[in-house]
Amino acid sequence: MGGKIKGLAVIRDRDRAVSTLAAAFADYPQLKSAFPDRSRRLAVTEAVLRFQVNLSMRYGGVYALTRECQEVALVLPSSRKKVSRLRLLLAGNEAGRYRQALERLTEQERRTKKEIFSEMGQMESEIEFPSRYLYISYMGVHGDYQKQGRGRRLMEKILAHGERKGLPLVLSTSKPEQVAFFQGLGFQVMGITSSRHFQFINIYLIKS
DSSP states (O other): OOOOOTTOEEOOOHHHHHHHHHHHTTTOHHHHTTOOSHHHHHHHHHHHHHHHHHHHHHHSEEEESSTTOSEEEEEEEGGGOSOOHHHHHHHTTTSHHHHHHHHTSOHHHHHHHHHHHHHHHHHHTTSOOOSSOEEEEEEEEOGGGTTSSHHHHHHHHHHHHHHHHTOOEEEEESOGGGHHHHHHTTOEEEEEEEOSSSSOEEEEEEEO
């Protein structure tokens, strides 16, 4: 489990965290080409987010400005990013709501999801990362609460935590229009990779 970050609430409610992120990632760029039907894309998105929230709650932390969880960030130390079967079991990714979400997908959808994230892993291997860092795997604000500065305030708290720990922060985005926001917080572009099969890019950023 993740430690506390000064000024942020530690979120334990998986459903609330998934709901907020699902609203923020309704048009998940990495999935848009492979799943053009929005209802099916949302079903795949839920499965992906449940997987990631489970991992972060077990091995990192899920944070928001308040317990109302209108904005969410999933944070993992770099040492916990690598996934093993044991870690999946301990995080609850072989049962529960994640398993239910996965079972709502067709066999082809599950296969395509696996292919996308396998390729994302290959794309990530093209980037040179620091030896130790904090990884923000997802950060989003519910659509009803956007344009209120919530994302910036959330990121500023996490950045201050990284500075206290002496660790850089790393994240990625598939939306070029978001880069200026992160650069305004002091992030720099580490590199850009392109999907060969699913028509998206990943832009990796670091705040040292």
